[in-house]
Amino acid sequence: MYQAILLDLYGTLVQDDESAVNDVCVQVADLIAVDPSAIAAEWSRRLEASAEMAYGADFRTLADLTLGSLTEAVANFGASVELEPICRKQLHSWRHPPLYDDSRPFLDAVKVPVCLVSDVDQDDLTAVLRWHGIAVAATVTSEEARAYKPRPEPFQLALARLGLGPGDVIHIGNSVAGRGVAAEALRRRGIPVFPHHDLERAAAALAEQERQHGNG
Secondary structure (H helix, E strand, C coil): CCCEEEECCECCCECCCHHHHHHHHHHHHHHHCCCHHHHHHHHHHHHHHHHHHCCHHHCCCHHHHHHHHHHHHHHHCCCCCCCHHHHHHHHHHCCCCCECCCHHHHHHHCCCCEEEEECCCHHHHHHHHHHHCCCCCEEEEHHHHCCCCCCHHHHHHHHHHHCCCHHHEEEECHHHHCCHHHHHHHHHCCCCEECCCCHHHHHHHHHHHHHHHHHC
């Protein structure tokens, strides 16, 4: 039976920055005469590649990766733009994301400790929790772990802070559960993954697991 929950933040507990990303792509597209979808695809590809290489001594904050990968994407189209003012709104949105309607009921209902595991920078996570008045047992950011999900370091740090092993926790999240390779990486470490993108269904699944365990 699980003893704690590892929970994603963006896309699971709070809404992600998709709208802000789209706004950035549209603004940049207007400046360099490139289709916004092409900018979004190139930016996403470069950001993911940069995050995969940013661990240990080579770690870079998410804010740095975001701006750097967008700069590289724009350069790929033969353009140069002052991007920091354009990205400012997106970076600000990380601190004040809307809370999903089912998030607070989920946190109120769960009977085990919750550890948030997020790729966002430490100050941004702190701001989100303060903004929404959320309290959880533990938090882990990639900035603290010096690595981004799905590398093991963030999850290892989460387990250490909870004082638990991989078989004692489950993971609920939009980002990891939605990516087959990442989910499989967690399962190989002994961490079950709940592929639920809304917490109401996740809570129902957990309650059913509790009932089955109790009846066993």
